[in-house]
Amino acid sequence: MQIKVKTALVHEQQKENEAVKRELASIQEYIDNxxxxxxxxxxxxxxxxGNYMQxxxxxxxxxxxxxxxxxxxxxxxxxxxxxxxxxxAEVAKIQFEFPSEFLGSLDYAEGLPVHFQVPVxxxxxxxxxxxxSFRCTLEDVKVLAVNE
Numbered sequence: 001m002q003i004k005v006k007t008a009l010v011h012e013q014q015k016e017n018e019a020v021k022r023e024l025a026s027i028q029e030y031i032d033n034x035x036x037x038x039x040x041x042x043x044x045x046x047x048x049x050g051n052y053m054q055x056x057x058x059x060x061x062x063x064x065x066x067x068x069x070x071x072x073x074x075x076x077x078x079x080x081x082x083x084x085x086x087x088x089a090e091v092a093k094i095q096f097e098f099p100s101e102f103l104g105s106l107d108y109a110e111g112l113p114v115h116f117q118v119p120v121x122x123x124x125x126x127x128x129x130x131x132x133s134f135r136c137t138l139e140d141v142k143v144l145a146v147n148e
Contacts, residue, residue, distance in 0.1 A: 009104025047134035074100040075144030089122030
């Protein structure tokens with residue numbers, strides 16, 4: 001399946017910005033080269049990168065929400081749990097909710113880039129954490145609305 005990366009409805013106007021275009025192209029390339037064999041009728045979170053800032057003790061965590069649901073999703077909420085492999089650190093769980101007025105729609109085989117600011121305990125200095133160091137699990141995912 002070919003995943004298409006798109007922006008959320010509230011960020012549509014940003015698609016003309018050169019930095020946003022580059023980010024979307026980079027994410028699309030990563031997804032094209034690294035993500036395959038996704039099960040049907042599921043929601044996935046694919047971690048991309050984390051930028052840890054010691055002064056704030058938080059990480060700007062970038063990833064992509066991907067839907068393989070046959071119906072068009074108009075809103076979604078759930079919990080994201082994250083572990084860092086190879087680090088003696090703890091990442092706070094993330095409760096997320098993307099209502100329809102934010103999301104717009106997420107159709108079959110579409111991915112939405114997301115960024116979370118999340119507290120981290122145990123890291124000692126600023127650091128960029130690569131995608132391979134993340135183990136992420138979505139829990140309690142609820143589709144808030146669908147378009148038949």
